[in-house]
Amino acid sequence: xxxxxxxxxxxxxxxxxxxxxxxxxxxxxxxxxxxxxxxxxxxxxxxxxxxxxxxxxxxxxxxxxxxxxxxxxxxxxxxxxxxxxxxxxxxxxxxxxxxxxxxxxxxxxxxxxxxxxxxxxxxxxxxxxxxxxxxxxxxxxxxxxxxxxxxxxxxxxxxxxxxxxxxxxxxxxxxxxxxxxxxxxxxxxxxxxxxxxxxxxxxxxxxxxxxxxxxxxxxxxxxxxxxxxxxxxxxxxxxxxxxxxxxxxxxxxxxxxxxxxxxxxxxxxxxxxxxxxxxxxxxxxxxxxxxxxxxxxxxxxxxxxxxxxxxxxxxxxxxxxxxxxxxxxxxxxxxxxxxxxxxxxxxxx
Amino acid sequence: xxxxxxxxxxxxxxxxxxxxxxxxxxxxxxxxxxxxxxxxxxxxxxxxxxxxxxxxxxxxxxxxxxxxxxxxxxxxxxxxxxxxxxxxxxxxxxxxxxxxxxxxxxxxxxxxxxxxxxxxxxxxxxxxxxxxxxxxxxxxxxxxxxxxxxxxxxxxxxxxxxxxxxxxx
Numbered sequence: 184x185x186x187x188x189x190x191x192x193x194x195x196x197x198x199x200x201x202x203x204x205x206x207x208x209x210x211x212x213x214x215x216x217x218x219x220x221x222x223x224x225x226x227x228x229x230x231x232x233x234x235x236x237x238x239x240x241x242x243x244x245x246x247x248x249x250x251x252x253x254x255x256x257x258x259x260x261x262x263x264x265x266x267x268x269x270x271x272x273x274x275x276x277x278x279x280x281x282x283x284x285x286x287x288x289x290x291x292x293x294x295x296x297x298x299x300x301x302x303x304x305x306x307x308x309x310x311x312x313x314x315x316x317x318x319x320x321x322x323x324x325x326x327x328x329x330x331x332x333x334x335x336x337x338x339x340x341x342x343x344x345x346x347x348x349x350x351x352x353x354x355x356x357x358x359x360x361x362x363x364x365x366x367x368x369x370x371x372x373x374x375x376x377x378x379x380x381x382x383x384x385x386x387x388x389x390x391x392x393x394x395x396x397x398x399x400x401x402x403x404x405x406x407x408x409x410x411x412x413x414x415x416x417x418x419x420x421x422x423x424x425x426x427x428x429x430x431x432x433x434x435x436x437x438x439x440x441x442x443x444x445x446x447x448x449x450x451x452x453x454x455x456x457x458x459x460x461x462x463x464x465x466x467x468x469x470x471x472x473x474x475x476x477x478x479x480x481x482x483x484x485x486x487x488x489x490x491x492x493x494x495x496x497x498x499x500x501x502x503x504x505x506x507x508x509x510x511x512x513x514x515x516x517x518x519x520x521x522x523x524x525x526x527x528x529x530x531x532x
Numbered sequence: 533x534x535x536x537x538x539x540x541x542x543x544x545x546x547x548x549x550x551x552x553x554x555x556x557x558x559x560x561x562x563x564x565x566x567x568x569x570x571x572x573x574x575x576x577x578x579x580x581x582x583x584x585x586x587x588x589x590x591x592x593x594x595x596x597x598x599x600x601x602x603x604x605x606x607x608x609x610x611x612x613x614x615x616x617x618x619x620x621x622x623x624x625x626x627x628x629x630x631x632x633x634x635x636x637x638x639x640x641x642x643x644x645x646x647x648x649x650x651x652x653x654x655x656x657x658x659x660x661x662x663x664x665x666x667x668x669x670x671x672x673x674x675x676x677x678x679x680x681x682x683x684x685x686x687x688x689x690x691x692x693x694x695x696x697x698x699x700x701x
């Protein structure tokens with residue numbers, strides 16, 4: 184190890200400090216046992232639901248599977264060019280897959296079926312057609328964030344990936360129903376390779392315009408383009424510099440989280456909403472949000488989130504139901520959420 | 533409780549502090565760090581006997597931990613809040629210096645990409661070899677080298693880090 188590495192090591196060592204709690208073998212074993220029990224239980228529920236659906240389908244003569252899995256070019260499905268825009272009309276969720284099971288659990292917990300389902304699409308991965316199909320069957324719409332990890336943003340802008348993008352656009356077109364698509368979410372923050380201080384805003388904007396134009400040329404008129412920024416906070420860049428212009432964006436997405444007990448709608452979202460309103464009147468979706476579960480006032484914060492969402496006339500929220508943000512682990516949070524969603528008027532795209 | 537799980541308990545007792553400190557450098561948050569270590573251990577425990585026979589448990593658990601962190605990141609693992617505010621309230625005297633280091637390092641690590649951060653923490657803090665880091669991250673040794681170089685260059689650009697490194701020199 185050289186001298187500079189030694190210095191760095193000392194700094195990391197000093198910064199890390201002491202963990203506040205011990206991790207014990209008992210806690211780990213308890214966790215494993217509990218997870219197995221949960222898996223067993225949710226497996227049983229899913230089996231029961233499938234059995235019920237199959238029974239109904241059998242009675243009414245409607246085939247549940249297969250009907251929408253193939254696409255016939257001679258009879259193209261309807262294309263929804265316009266997506267309903269209304270205040271408080273969307274409830275979305277991101278689940279850590281696989282399949283629809285976790286989404287059903289979320290719907291049960293909050294007492295409402297979400298109408299947007301978030302999905303991160305890795306670069307060079309195909310559009311998840313069969314997952315999108317199952318969303319459609321459940322009456323919800325895919326919200327796909329294309330994540331260009333591993334790709335050069337300038338190469339995207341200059342057309343090096345057009346083959347891949349055309350294929351993707353064709354799959355989206357073949358799907359034939361409304362899809363919300365974002366590219367390079369939270370580019371104004373530093374955590375991603377396409378973000379602030381790693382890739383220049385001009386390069387990002389060029390790539391964004393290139394992708395939207397390519398999809399349009401492929402005939403995709405079922406896409407709602409979601410330009411997604413991270414809510415302004417110390418360390419993020421000036422958001423206007425990533426704005427591709429009104430003709431390339433359908434909705435503005437803002438990602439913001441209640442991480443600290445003192446966080447509120449006023450501190451997390453309002454400054455960013457004000458900035459966005461300074462340059463565009465496009466509808467705003469709170470495209471990724473949640474309240475941390477170890478919050479002392481998780482209940483009040485969830486209500487505060489729903490109130491702010493309505494008060495600022497946004498389209499709705501997409502709950503990031505993962506890790507420390509999971510709603511299902513807290514009965515009190517579920518109650519607040521049920522109250523919150525009772526004020527939504529969900530639309531069917 | 534059989535001998536195998538006792539071995540597991542001994543390992544957890546001996547290594548949980550070190551693992552949590554690595555996890556903190558990756559996540560910048562103690563609650564997340566604890567969650568990450570617990571998850572990595574929970575994934576390793578059912579295979580503990582095999583791990584002990586075939587691998588160095590320490591390296592194995594670290595690998596599970598970093599991979600878990602990386603996969604959670606791909607799924608947008610939230611919680612990092614790069615913040616200008618001093619997190620721990622009052623910090624007079626020596627404590628102030630300590631907090632300044634913590635805030636500077638946290639901020640600087642937060643400006644790295646996930647891969648840069650993992651390489652830096654494993655290579656410098658955990659003192660793994662380039663080959664071991666490549667193995668943990670599932671990439672080429674050349675990638676580890678170039679990523680490490682970019683990570684260090686980036687940290688040096690950070691004015692607070694540059695100042696701290698100057699002081700140490």
